[in-house]
Amino acid sequence: MKEILLCKYGEIVLKGLNKSYFEKTLLRTLKDRLAGCGNFDVRAMQSTVYIEAMDEDSLIEDALERAKKVFGIVAVSRAAVCEKNMEDILRLAGEYLPQQLKGARTFKVEAKRSDKRFPLTSPQISAEVGGVLLSRCPRLKVDVHNPDVTVRVEVREEKAFVHAGSEKGAGGIPTGTAGRGLLLLSGGIDSPVAGYMMAKRGLIIDALHFESFPYTSEQAKEKVASLAEIMSEYAGKIRFRVISLTAIQEALRDHCEEEYFTLLLRRCMMRLADRVAEKFGCGALITGESLGQVASQTLAAIGVTDEAAKRPIFRPCIGMDKEEIVTVARRIGTFETSILPYEDCCTVFTPRHPKTQPELYKVLAQEEKLDLKTLEDEAFNRIEYREILSPMAK
Ligand code: ATP
Ligand code: MG
Numbered sequence: 001m002k003e004i005l006l007c008k009y010g011e012i013v014l015k016g017l018n019k020s021y022f023e024k025t026l027l028r029t030l031k032d033r034l035a036g037c038g039n040f041d042v043r044a045m046q047s048t049v050y051i052e053a054m055d056e057d058s059l060i061e062d063a064l065e066r067a068k069k070v071f072g073i074v075a076v077s078r079a080a081v082c083e084k085n086m087e088d089i090l091r092l093a094g095e096y097l098p099q100q101l102k103g104a105r106t107f108k109v110e111a112k113r114s115d116k117r118f119p120l121t122s123p124q125i126s127a128e129v130g131g132v133l134l135s136r137c138p139r140l141k142v143d144v145h146n147p148d149v150t151v152r153v154e155v156r157e158e159k160a161f162v163h164a165g166s167e168k169g170a171g172g173i174p175t176g177t178a179g180r181g182l183l184l185l186s187g188g189i190d191s192p193v194a195g196y197m198m199a200k201r202g203l204i205i206d207a208l209h210f211e212s213f214p215y216t217s218e219q220a221k222e223k224v225a226s227l228a229e230i231m232s233e234y235a236g237k238i239r240f241r242v243i244s245l246t247a248i249q250e251a252l253r254d255h256c257e258e259e260y261f262t263l264l265l266r267r268c269m270m271r272l273a274d275r276v277a278e279k280f281g282c283g284a285l286i287t288g289e290s291l292g293q294v295a296s297q298t299l300a301a302i303g304v305t306d307e308a309a310k311r312p313i314f315r316p317c318i319g320m321d322k323e324e325i326v327t328v329a330r331r332i333g334t335f336e337t338s339i340l341p342y343e344d345c346c347t348v349f350t351p352r353h354p355k356t357q358p359e360l361y362k363v364l365a366q367e368e369k370l371d372l373k374t375l376e377d378e379a380f381n382r383i384e385y386r387e388i389l390s391p392m393a394k
């Protein structure tokens with residue numbers, strides 16, 4: 001029996017004249033992601049992507065898991081295929097569905113024909129398929145209001161498909177259709193979620209991590225690389241860069257007032273991130289900040305931080321509370337890695353009483369006390385680089 005994956009578009013259907021651009025990007029991404037689990041034909045027709053295994057060795061179960069992580073798709077169904085005639089449809093339903101309905105007590109059938117020349121109406125198709133199921137599985141009952149499983153029969157242009165429900169896709173719009181953004185990636189819970197959310201809105205994600213070796217360890221950096229790897233299951237290949245802030249942090253400690261350390265450091269991060277974004281073609285910066293979460297995320301502190309960057313800064317977690325962010329982190333699989341106990345450069349030389357209501361002119365006066373330009377040039381010139389792509393997305 002031949003199985004196929006049917007992937008339903010989300011927002012792409014609303015794209016009007018640009019639809020084919022979004023569709024092409026989606027198909028390219030799907031082909032790339034599925035390459036690692038076999039030889040698949042990937043085609044789009046009538047706002048559905050058809051994924052068909054081209055040989056016996058291709059792993060449809062793995063393909064399903066990968067397709068569920070591709071942005072732009074809202075639902076994926078694993079379906080059996082047959083010719084467009086009632087005899088074949090009923091035979092297929094009898095062979096395929098009992099296995100799919102194992103454990104279910106109630107069901108209903110919904111049929112849909114996009115080919116209106118098909119001799120039976122949708123209710124007639126539903127009734128006949130329902131009849132086959134009832135005779136094959138005597139324990140099953142029909143419940144049209146609240147069934148355990150909804151069986152779908154779709155009679156389309158070329159073939160007919162039978163399946164027992166769909167799984168939720170990643171939603172959003174295809175990665176790459178909105179340009180490129182630079183994610184400031186720490187080892188915490190919030191920034192991987194922020195990167196995921198912006199990839200979902202079509203951005204290719206580059207990641208920038210700041211370390212402070214030897215105050216932060218090699219393991220701390222590798223933990224951040226692992227987070228990027230998990231994100232890449234959704235976002236695709238991530239260009240991962242690391243800049244050391246050690247010299248800058250020591251100079252801030254030696255020359256500036258303690259209560260301004262964190263803010264001054266965050267402004268250095270933004271200036272450096274802006275330069276990285278400029279050099280590597282990223283149109284926006286992305287952070288995991290959430291309003292009021294810590295001293296550096298008050299409205300005043302965010303205002304002072306923003307002033308240091310030229311690009312828009314996207315903060316998709318800004319209105320979420322920790323619990324909501326954790327829920328997303330668990331769902332995308334970053335949470336367990338994020339909570340591993342490693343140090344971050346933001347926790348090196350943290351002030352005892354950080355400024356929560358900073359004034360820009362006072363912050364600028366602190367910056368005058370040292371040659372930040374030279375320190376930042378030196379940090380920028382020693383940037384480390386590697387590409388990260390999860391084996392699950394290769
Ligand atoms: P997270 O959970 O993402 O670490 P957080 O709540 O701990 O965030 P902060 O440490 O104040 O908050 O950092 C706010 C944001 O600044 C982070 O979400 C991240 O985008 C960025 N950031 C913090 N530390 C680093 C770092 N070492 N390298 C790169 N970006 C960082
Ligand atoms: Mg953090």
